Amino acid sequence: MKIKFIPIIIMISSLAACGGNQKPVDISPEKNGKEAKYETAKVEEEALSTFTRIPGVLKPFNQVNIFPKANGFVKAILVDLGSKVNKGQLLMILEAPELESQLQSANSRYLQAQETASASSEKYRRLKEAAKEEGSVSPLELDNALSRMKGDKAIAEAERSNVSSVRTMQDYLKVYAPFDGVIVDRNVSPGALVSAGKSSDLPMLVLQDLTHMRLEVSIPEDYVDKVDLSQMVKFHFNALPGEQHQAKISRSANSLGNMRQEIIEVDVANKDSRLKAGMYAEVEIPLKSGVTSLLVPNSAIVRSTERKYVVEVENGKAKLIDIKEGMKGTDMTEIFGAIKAGAKIVSPANDEIKNGQAL
Structure with a gap:
């Protein structure tokens, strides 16, 4: 009979436990009202390396x-792709039959x-000789003869200039090399019609001089005042690995492009x-010594579109x-902006941080 009462006792104990003052345990994190904490770093000011690499x-x-200087047909091409030519060498002959007719007419x-x-x-001349005898030739007649002579001489001079102009146009039918170089492209064949002014x-x-x-080399705006134009530039070509070259900067535009x-x-x-x-090259542009720049950890920079x-x-x-951004290293990146050395910045940073947010 005692065995029958054991389940009843256990049930009563369980009900008593549920009906007491005990509450379920809250396992969620505590909300203490404090703002999220971020790690910070300082903007460092250090000397730049002696050069920067730019393609x-x-x-x-x-x-x-x-291009043709006169309209005509290609009569003969005396060079081809890859031909080496000298200054003044005849490259091509054009023909224009109408120019021959114009020359004959002129x-x-x-x-x-x-x-x-x-x-x-x-x-x-005769009237002037006759005018020596008083009364033989009137002054008006002599003046008219003088004016006629000057006018006819002017017309003859104009026609002579016209002949020279047509001959010059004929000279344009022969195309000469303006400098020593190599023909790198040819786009016409004999018999082709070519037109001037298009x-x-x-x-x-x-034609290229090679x-x-x-x-x-295109120098970014932020480096323009830091380039040392007096130093040698080192460079190597991607197509010729293992070969190093150096030379001085020959000229600069002194102006920023688009x-x-x-x-x-x-x-x-x-x-x-060769x-x-x-060909593309990796160029080491020398920088002025003593130039410093601002550096921040790579993770401190937030980038968006x-x-x-x-x-x-x-x-x-x-x-x-x-x-x-300027030069980028393994851990640090050069920056340009309205910030000073020693300023405290968030690192790592993210785009969830809003302007004015308490940190």
């Missing part, structure tokens, strides 16, 4: 697109004008013709400072 591209020292008008001018001059058309030939070349960059050029010798226009910024801690609140 460059090789360009021909001189290049010209050769010559005929010139000869006629010459004859008329000669006759007028002879008439004036820059939208393809050039007949493209004996020495220009290595063109991309807010300044163009500098380095003259590169190419006597063996270098080709369009609209802006790049760091979060400065000012009086316990967040202040978003827009910046530009």
Whole structure:
């Protein structure tokens, strides 16, 4: 009989426990009302390295697109793709039959004008001789003869100029090389019709001077005043690994282009013709000694599609400072912006931090 009472006792004990003052334990984290804490770092000011690496591209020292100066047909092409030419060498001959007709017509008008001018001059000379006898020739008649002679001489001179102009147009039918170089493009064949004054058309030939070349480098705006123009530039070409070159900066544009960059050029010798226009190079641009720059941890920079910024801690609140990036290292990045060395910034930072937020 005692065994039957044991389950009843256990049930009563369980009900008593549930009906007491005990409450369920809250296992959620405590809410103490404090703001989230962020790690911070300081903006450091250090000297820049002695150079910065910027890509460059090789360009021909001189290049010209050769267009026709007169309308005509291509009669003969004396060069082809890859031909080496010298200054003054005949490259192409055009033909224009109408120019020959114009020259003959201009010559005929010139000869006629010459004859008329000669006759007028002879008439004036005779009247002038006759006028020595008083009363034989009136002064008005002599003046008219003089005016006629001057007018006919002017017409003859104009016709002579017209002949020279047509001959000059004929000279345009022969195309000569303006400098030593290599033909790198040819876009016409014999018999092709070419027209002058249409820059939208393809050039007949493209000539490049490749004996020495220009290595063109675009310097970002933030480095323009830091480049040391007196130092040697070191560079190597991606297509020629293992070869190192150096030369001095030959010229600079002294102006910023549309991309807010300044163009500098380095003259590169190419006597063996190994270098080709369009080759890319890694260029070490020397920087002035003593120049310092602001550096921040890489994780302190917040990047979005609209802006790049760091979060400065000012009086316990967040202040978003827009910046530009310079050279980037393994841990630190050079920045440019309205911030001073020693300023406290959030690192790592994220875009969830809002301007004015208490930190």
